[in-house]
Amino acid sequence: MMLLAKLAVGAATTLVFATVYTFREGTVRVDVDELREGGAHVHVWAPAAVVPMALYFVPDRKLEKLTDHAEQWAPIARIAAQEMRRYPNSTFVEVQDSREHVKVSTAGSRIEVDVEEPDENVHVAVPLTMIDDVIARIARSQPAA
Amino acid sequence: MYRASQPVRRLAILVLAGAMLSVPVSLVAQANSATPSSSNTSERWLHVRVICTDSKGESVRVNIPVEMAEKVLPAINKNQLHGGKVHLSDSELNGVDLKTLLEAVRSSKDGEYVTVEATDADVRVAKQSGFMLVHVTEKNIAAKGGKASEKSRVDVKVPMKVVEALFSAGKDELDLVAALRALSANGDTELFSVKSDDSTVHVWLDSKNVAD
Numbered sequence: 001m002m003l004l005a006k007l008a009v010g011a012a013t014t015l016v017f018a019t020v021y022t023f024r025e026g027t028v029r030v031d032v033d034e035l036r037e038g039g040a041h042v043h044v045w046a047p048a049a050v051v052p053m054a055l056y057f058v059p060d061r062k063l064e065k066l067t068d069h070a071e072q073w074a075p076i077a078r079i080a081a082q083e084m085r086r087y088p089n090s091t092f093v094e095v096q097d098s099r100e101h102v103k104v105s106t107a108g109s110r111i112e113v114d115v116e117e118p119d120e121n122v123h124v125a126v127p128l129t130m131i132d133d134v135i136a137r138i139a140r141s142q143p144a145a
Numbered sequence: 146m147y148r149a150s151q152p153v154r155r156l157a158i159l160v161l162a163g164a165m166l167s168v169p170v171s172l173v174a175q176a177n178s179a180t181p182s183s184s185n186t187s188e189r190w191l192h193v194r195v196i197c198t199d200s201k202g203e204s205v206r207v208n209i210p211v212e213m214a215e216k217v218l219p220a221i222n223k224n225q226l227h228g229g230k231v232h233l234s235d236s237e238l239n240g241v242d243l244k245t246l247l248e249a250v251r252s253s254k255d256g257e258y259v260t261v262e263a264t265d266a267d268v269r270v271a272k273q274s275g276f277m278l279v280h281v282t283e284k285n286i287a288a289k290g291g292k293a294s295e296k297s298r299v300d301v302k303v304p305m306k307v308v309e310a311l312f313s314a315g316k317d318e319l320d321l322v323a324a325l326r327a328l329s330a331n332g333d334t335e336l337f338s339v340k341s342d343d344s345t346v347h348v349w350l351d352s353k354n355v356a357d
Contacts, residue, residue: 075220083213090208090354097203 022047026110026127033121048126052133063141074135081131085109188212189329190354197344208354211329218322229322230314247312250277251305264293277303283341297341304331 025048032042055063084092084106091105101116109129115122189211197203219229226232233243250258250272259270269280279301284293310327314320328334328350337348 072222076217079217079220080213083210083216087210087213087354090210091206092208094206095204097201099201 022049025049025129025133027125028127028130029123029125031121031123035119035121039119048130051130052137055134055137060141063138070138074139078132078135081111081128081135084111085128188352188354189331189350190352191325191328192347192349192351194347195344199343210354211325211350215322215325215329218325226321229320231319231321233317233319235317242316243312244316247308251309272305275305277301277305277308297339300335300338302335302337304328304334306330 028044028046028048028051030042030044032040034040084090088106088108091103093102093104095102099118101114103112103114105112105114106128107125110125110127111131113122113124191209191211191214193205193207195203195205215229218226222228225234253272255271255273257269257271259268261268265284265286267280267282267284269278271278279299281299283296283298285296286293304327307324307327310323311319311321313323331350333349333351335347335349337346339346
């Protein structure tokens, strides 16, 4: 009985630490709602730490193709992400017309992109630290100049 | 073998449980610690607001911390922008020596340098209290004997220090980073505004992280 209790405590502790480790960088949230009849509703909620890890399973040449011209935009994205961390709860860009509303803002340590259109709503929230990790992974996949 | 007494074991379990609970709590606290109101008085924000009054009613609001722009700009290397500087080609300069021109303006006293009054537009370029001012009023050509109405109005007000910093690089270069640095040293400043029949554009600098 005692042995079982110890095993349970061990398993629970491992689970708690694994959860804390997995969620240490927060969560990535993607919501896509197509407002037409029968439209798709995609809601993804995943630990941010998993995304850079998942990128390690993408072959370098595939990543290279996906991230064409990364040498141009990656440093800009990296600096912007690092700087944005200093400005939590700020709206950087907001565009609105009679049909669409687009907003890029920070909420705490996450960057949020909201796009609302008559037939589709997209909300993406990503921890800024994750952008750093993803860009670092992309940079490693680029062939040396 | 050493066996801890029951109170000691209880205490150890309590400490362990407390430590385990405190990890996520401290992580949440860490995340929350990054969420103070961002409008520090020393921070300068550059705001751009474009509002179209046509049927689509489009509006664009951009709020950028000057310090962030100072760091991002040097990383952009595209077309004529490199290392935070814009290279002007000879064809764009049309043989005008900008540095000499600026030096002439800088060393001159306050006053009105250019005044043009035409039937379709009025233009005024002046230096006043440390600011470079440009006013352009475009007019609807009036019917015979009638009074011309205002079609659009452009007002530019840039601190001379910013203009100087802008031209501080090379002869044919504009140093945007230096200009931003000079700009951030200024107080709240209205930099640019355009008012026309169908849109208004407003660019200004202050310490708020919201446009309105």
